[in-house]
Amino acid sequence: MNPAHEPNNLITQVSNKLSPILSNSFLIDGNIITNKESFFKEFSKKLKFPEYFGENWDGFYDCITDLSWITEDNGYLIIYENSFNFQSNDSENWKTANGILFEAVDYWRQQNQPMIIMFL
Secondary structure, eight states: OOGGGSHHHHHHHHHHHHTTTOSEEEEEEGGGOOSHHHHHHHHHHHTTOOTTOOSSHHHHHHHHTTOTTSSOOSOEEEEEETTHHHHHHOHHHHHHHHHHHHHHHHHHHHTTOOEEEEEO
16 A cells, blocks of 8 residues: 555645644544444544533534534534444444534534545
């Protein structure tokens, strides 16, 4: 494999290219996400969800479409590495998570704030 195409190099390259456009970038480690609970834990940790996050789908939607605790508001880049891990271990909850992530992208588009989610 070409070193420029290895996952960590791609993540760095994409983040560097988009950082002038999107001020907030988050790397989600899909290697540790195998179910709904670990999905909530990783997103909550990386996006610094508030303490009131109830670790359920409604709470996840509320937080991912709020993000008011993040001071910069030039858009959001979420790089979700190895999302297949969650999909292969818990396909029903993966579908729910994926649907909410797409809803969040649409929500932020309507707010004139870009949210880009990359699945690697």
